[in-house]
Amino acid sequence: MxxxxxxxxxxxxxxxxxxxxxxxxxxxxxxxxxxxxxxxxxxxNGVIEGYSIKVNQVKLGCFIHAFITIITQSTYHQPYLSFVKTQEQYIINNYKISGDGCYLLECKFPSNELLNQFLEDLNEHVNYKLSIVINK
Amino acid sequence: MxxxxxxxxxxxxxxxxxxxxxxxxxxxxxxxxxxxxxxxxxxxNGVIEGYSIKVNQVKLGCFIHAFITIITQSTYHQPYLSFVKTQEQYIINNYKISGDGCYLLECKFPSNELLNQFLEDLNEHVNYKLSIVINK
DNA sequence: GTATTTGACTTGATAAATGAAAGGATTTGA
DNA sequence: TCAAATCCTTTCATTTATCAAGTCAAATAC
The missing domain is CATH 1.10.10 (Arc Repressor Mutant, subunit A)
Incomplete structure (x- = not known):
């Protein structure tokens, strides 16, 4: 092909x-x-899905790049998914995964304060484990 | 700015x-x-880092999209990092992280067989936890 | 208060890329 | 063997990008 x-x-x-x-x-x-x-x-034939740019998030004021593993007790994920939709400015990707957790959320934040606020809001729906990217 | x-x-x-x-x-x-x-x-000024394309990996024969959390007992990471360099065809990103694990490896594989082989080789250097992406 | 500088935009001329049509190899199948 | 299909090249008209002035407004200096 x-x-x-x-x-x-x-x-x-x-x-x-x-x-x-x-x-x-x-x-x-x-x-x-x-x-x-x-x-x-x-x-x-769909091999090329689109054309995009790589943006330096740090220069845009987003210093923190995080992966958040989402663990849901409830089988009802809708509250979490609805919450994610309201936080689009921080979300890079939301992967549904098998393995350790239900979702893997890739995010960016301009400050620890906003990350903290996000985690508090997130915690109303699900539990999580946070990993901060140090280097790529 | x-x-x-x-x-x-x-x-x-x-x-x-x-x-x-x-x-x-x-x-x-x-x-x-x-x-x-x-x-x-x-x-x-570095805000735009580059211009790229989005490629449909499935159409290229890579069905499996995985995140692998790397856990190293040893403080000496070089064997792992050298191994990763030899596996470029499977690696999308290798993030150094804080939190649960030392690295988060984003990978793609064309088959379970090759994933299995990769994990066996990986396991000679480090321990890991595997998460397969079901949906995005 | 006026002159100068600076930054961001527009205009216009020229060079380069794109798109469409026509045509030439090479391969495929009846 | 012939016809059709695929993939590429060539050519030319059209569109786009680039470069050099030139305009305008705001900020700065004298």
Missing amino acids: LDNTDMGILHELSKNSRITMKELGEKVHLTGQAAASRVAKLED | LDNTDMGILHELSKNSRITMKELGEKVHLTGQAAASRVAKLED
């Missing part, structure tokens, strides 16, 4: 998705037009 | 980083040239 050229295209676009089709073509030994049509095909 | 227009630019580029500067300008009520110069400034 995908050949080495396609993998090369995905690799190059992962490094820099704003590259021109002409440059991309040069990297994988195609003309710009051929590269563009390959990329269009990768979009059509 | 960053005004609402800059936030709008970051928002639009997060949704689609391949938008033309002309279109981006229209969305935030600027000319293409003004938008391009704002974006250049955001790149220069």
Whole structure:
């Protein structure tokens, strides 16, 4: 389904998705037009889901990057899920997981105060274990 | 430092980083040239770290998305870190964390067999707790 | 209070990329 | 063997990006 050229295209676009089709073509030994049509095909069949940017959260004022393992006593998760929806500014991802916990919440916070407030609010619905990212 | 227009630019580029500067300008009520110069400034001061794509890992044959909490008995982490470097094809992120464990490893695997092999190899250096992502 | 500087934007000209259409290899299947 | 399909290249018209002035307003200095 995908050949080495396609993998090369995905690799190059992962490094820099704003590259021109002409440059991309040069990297994988195609003309710009051929590269563009390959990329269009990768979009059509859903391999490429979208184009995004990497934002430096620290420079945006979010110093704290945390993973929070969610443990629910209740089998009724809706209160937790509703709460998460109200906290979108802090949430990067909410994974439903198997293993140690029901959900793994990836979050960012601009201060310990706001993290503390978030945890207090969170604790009204579920228990949790907190892990702070020190380095990547 | 960053005004609402800059936030709008970051928002639009997060949704689609391949938008033309002309279109981006229209969305935030600027000319293409003004938008391009704002974006250049955001790149220069490090707010925008890069441009990337979202790849559908399932379509690439990686069905299993896992978080592995790493617990080391030894204070000497180098064997683990060296091992991780040899397994780049499976590793999405390796976070050093505080809390329950020393590292949080985000991985993808094309099969249970390869996950199993990975865990066996991993277990030669450290202990771990495995969480499989069911949903996002 | 006026002049100067600075920053952010617009305009306009030029260079570059994109998109569409046509055509040429190569492969596939009847 | 022939026809169809796939993938690529070439060409050209159109769109976009880039660079250099030029405008405007606010801040700063004299």
